[in-house]
Amino acid sequence: MAIRVMIVDDHSMVRQGLQMYFEGDPEVDIVGEARNGEEALRLAETVCPQVILMDLLMPVVDGFQAIKTLRRILPTAHIVAMTSVVEEAGVHRAIEAGAISYVLKDTRPDELRDAVLAAAEGRVCFPHESAGRLMRDAHTPDVDPQTLPDGEREVLRLLAAGRSTAEIAGALGCNEDEADERLNAAMSGLRLGGRAQAVLYATRKGLVPADLRPYLV
Numbered sequence: 444m445a446i447r448v449m450i451v452d453d454h455s456m457v458r459q460g461l462q463m464y465f466e467g468d469p470e471v472d473i474v475g476e477a478r479n480g481e482e483a484l485r486l487a488e489t490v491c492p493q494v495i496l497m498d499l500l501m502p503v504v505d506g507f508q509a510i511k512t513l514r515r516i517l518p519t520a521h522i523v524a525m526t527s528v529v530e531e532a533g534v535h536r537a538i539e540a541g542a543i544s545y546v547l548k549d550t551r552p553d554e555l556r557d558a559v560l561a562a563a564e565g566r567v568c569f570p571h572e573s574a575g576r577l578m579r580d581a582h583t584p585d586v587d588p589q590t591l592p593d594g595e596r597e598v599l600r601l602l603a604a605g606r607s608t609a610e611i612a613g614a615l616g617c618n619e620d621e622a623d624e625r626l627n628a629a630m631s632g633l634r635l636g637g638r639a640q641a642v643l644y645a646t647r648k649g650l651v652p653a654d655l656r657p658y659l660v
Contacts, residue, residue: 445468445469445470445471445472446470446471446472446493446494446559446560446563447472447474447490447491447492447493447494448465448471448472448473448474448492448493448494448495448496448559449473449474449475449476449477449483449486449487449490449492449494449495449496450462450473450475450476450477450495450496451476451477451478451479451480451482451483451495451496451497451498451501451506451509452478452496452498452501452525453478453479453498453501453502454498455478457498457525457548458476461473461496462476464552464555464556465556468556470560471556471559474490474491474492475487475489475490475492478501479501479502479503479504479505479509480501480503480504480505480506480508480509480512481503481504481509482503483495483497483504483509483513484504484509484512484513484516487513487516487517487520488516488517491517491520492517492520493519493520493521493563494520494521494522494523494559494562494563495513495520495521495522495523496523496525496559497509497510497522497523497524497525497542498525498526499524499525499526499533499537500526500527500533506524506537507533507536507537507540508540510522510524510537510540510541510542511540511541511636513541514540514541514636514637518623518627519623521543521562521563521565521638522541522542522543522562522637523542523543523544523545523546523558523559523562524537524538524542524544524545524546525545525546525547525548526545526546526547526548527547527548527549534577535577535580535581535582538577538581538636538637538639538640538643539581539582539636539640540636540637541636541637541640542636542637542639543562543565543566543567543637543638543639544558544561544562544567544568544569544639545569545570546558546570547570550570554570564607564608564609565602565607565608565609565611565623565638566605566606566607567602567605567638567639567641567642569639577643578643578646578647581640581643582640583635583640583643583644583647584633584634584635584644586633587648588645588648588649588650591629591632591633594615594625595625595628595629595632596629596650597615598611598615598622598625598626598629599626599629599641599644599645599650600645600650600651601614601615602626602638602641602642602645603641603642603645603646603650603651604651608622608623611626626638626641629641
């Protein structure tokens with residue numbers, strides 16, 4: 444079954460370009476478009492996307508607020524932030540709001556497609572050129588992972604090791620909904636916005652080796 448994708452961008456040319464690129468792709472189905480965060484919030488509950496391509500700088504309701512609200516009202520959807528430039532503060536805000544990854548608008552089409560497929564599986568991916576800076580500069584809580592329950596520590600380790608939701612569920616011996624619940628419990632307890640911030644936390648705290656970064660694209 445094709446991945447249900449919603450596009451949110453205030454530029455019609457960007458929306459049309461993405462529509463044209465994914466047209467005919469058997470693995471991607473564009474189920475809706477929105478011009479700003481306010482429209483996205485209304486549309487998302489109707490079309491129920493699995494992945495949302497979200498511009499950050501938009502009128503009415505910007506991408507940062509939309510990401511945060513969508514994470515609350517549609518927690519099963521994964522949001523890929525789109526930005527024109529690598530602006531560190533903006534990228535950090537998007538990740539803290541709950542974006543699973545981000546792409547530059549001038550990224551190669553195949554890399555964008557890879558990011559969509561990864562997001563649909565619940566995998567975190569960052570562009571090579573910024574992953575090191577994110578690991579160094581992005582905000583994560585200063586909490587010793589040894590103080591976490593064993594189950595929460597393990598689910599964070601699996602996520603940071605690049606496992607998909609299905610693979611995490613298999614490793615934990617549960618279904619995907621239960622795996623999501625465990626991961627959400629771990630992120631809630633640590634006040635992490637989403638999976639990308641959780642990966643940064645887990646890698647920084649040594650739950651996976653620092654040089655094991657399968658979430659790079």
